[in-house]
Amino acid sequence: MTLDSMPGSSGYLDLHPERKMFYFKNPYILRLTVVAGIGGLLFGYDTGVISGALLYIKDDFEAVKDSSFLQETIVSMAIVGAIIGAAAGGWINDAYGRKKATLLADIIFTLGAIVMAAAPDPYVLILGRLLVGLGVGVASVTAPVYIAEASPSEIRGGLVSTNVLMITGGQFLSYLVNLGFTEVPGTWRWMLGVSGVPAVIQFSLMLCLPESPRWLFMKDDKETAIAVMSKIYNLSRLEDEIDYLASQAEEEHHKKKDVSYWNVFKVKEIRLAFLAGAGLQAFQQFTGINTVMYYSPTIVQMAGFQSNQLALLLSLIVAAMNAAGTVLGIYLIDHFGRRKLALSSLSGVIVSLLILSAAFFVQSSGSTSVFYGWLAVIGLALYIGFFAPGMGPVPWTVNSEIYPEAYRGICGGMSATVNWISNLIVAQTFLSVAESIGTGATFLIIAVVAVIAFVFVILFLPETKGLTFEEVERIWKERAWGSSGSNTQSLLEQGDES
Secondary structure, X not given: OOOOOOOOOHHHHHHOXXXXXXXXXXXXXXXXXXXXXXXXXXXXXXXXXXXXXXXXXXXXXXXXXXXXXXXXXXXXHXXXXXXXXXXXXXXXXXXXXXXXXXXXXXXXXXXXXXXXXXXXXXXXXXXXXXXXXXXXXXXXXXXXXXXXXXXXXXXXXXXXXXXXXXXXXXXXXXXXXXXXXXXXXXXXXXXXXXOHHHHHHHHHHHOOOOOOHHHHHHOOOHHHHHHHHOOOOOHHHHHHHHHHHHHHHXXXXXXXXXXXXXXXXXXXXXXXXXXXXXXXXXXXXXXXXXXXHHHHHHHHHHOOOOOHHHHHHHHHHHHHHHHHHHHHHHHHHOOOOHHHHHHHHHHHHXXXXXXXXXXXXXXXXXXXXHHHHHHHHHHHHHHHHHHOOOOOOHHHHHHOOOOOHHHHHHHHHHHHHHHHHHHHHHHHHHHHXXXXXXXXXXXXXXXXXXXXXXXXXXXXXXXXXXXXXXXXXXXXXXXXXXXXXXXXXXXXXXXXXX
């Protein structure tokens, strides 16, 4: 089979552009994507709901109201759980499959939601946040990989980005729920407890869905894998996909014998791929996105809008822009490309952060003009408008496709762990840093980080739009060893040389 005729290769794509629309209309593919994407909804809901709930938790618990550290801990304990969940999630995915990993995440998340809703004090609430984080961490690794492995390469970027749409949709839903429960007794308990409902729904639906066909091939369950693929591909494409996947599975079996966490750093091409993937995940957080999503109501209040309800309403608009921007990203990521989209996104993010910084600097100088409060809100909205289509979906899409099959679970888990550790650092320090040096200076620092991220993308991220997993692997071999080396040396044969 030549490269041009390889399923999902760039040549194949150019010859058959109409296939994209065919696969997007396949109800089986859409069902797999949407159900797996509920994991993203859980991720997004938890990210957004705590920002509103925190306003009312402070009213119920005096200790929380008096301590920025305790507020940051309530927010960030879910991230601590997510770090552990993501680190373990890669191994769980490889050992037990994407489906069982999803079911486990749903059980843990539901348990955490119940504990949070019933919490008698801030410390039990923190325990519930830890459990919810464990579930979110496992889901954050599993959902993108499951969707990517069940997707034709022509539309893989768009479908994996659908998971990011579910994340932003979950954030938007959380603000709606927050707004809906503002006048209900037990306000924050309802806000946090309702989060268990999507987990129960996903658990029920996931029982009826299959395992990833690529994982099934790796486990020698070819009959089941073919049955799944027959519902994804038309007959003319199915035979090529089966032959190609079977040959790749055999090759991966040989590699799997030598798979270890150490090889991620020892083998040069995997190290380069992990650097790009983990770097993107780190910069996604250090450029401030979850600072905005966790603390947007608080930031709105810092801008001079003191009403809880108004802060939540303005934050709802920000979350709506986040979801709308992600919809745009789903289209652009397979048309514009991952690299260009990330660079365009970061350019707008830098400008938006400078606007935010300027607004808070002027306000801190003693200005009482409401104009600067609105300028800060506009800066927030612009930030989301630029971030959501690019730096929102690109890191998750890239990390679902840049690693060899044998390392996809391990590296996906490790890069997600980097994301959550970065998330933790930002969430645990933002309020304290803002109180120490000022909100304007804090956003200026984030803008500088965004500039560094722009340079990082230029230097380390190749374009992977429309490529098969194996073509992407070849890119890293060529970067590591040159074009001649990539054709003659296998992935692990060069480990000792690096």
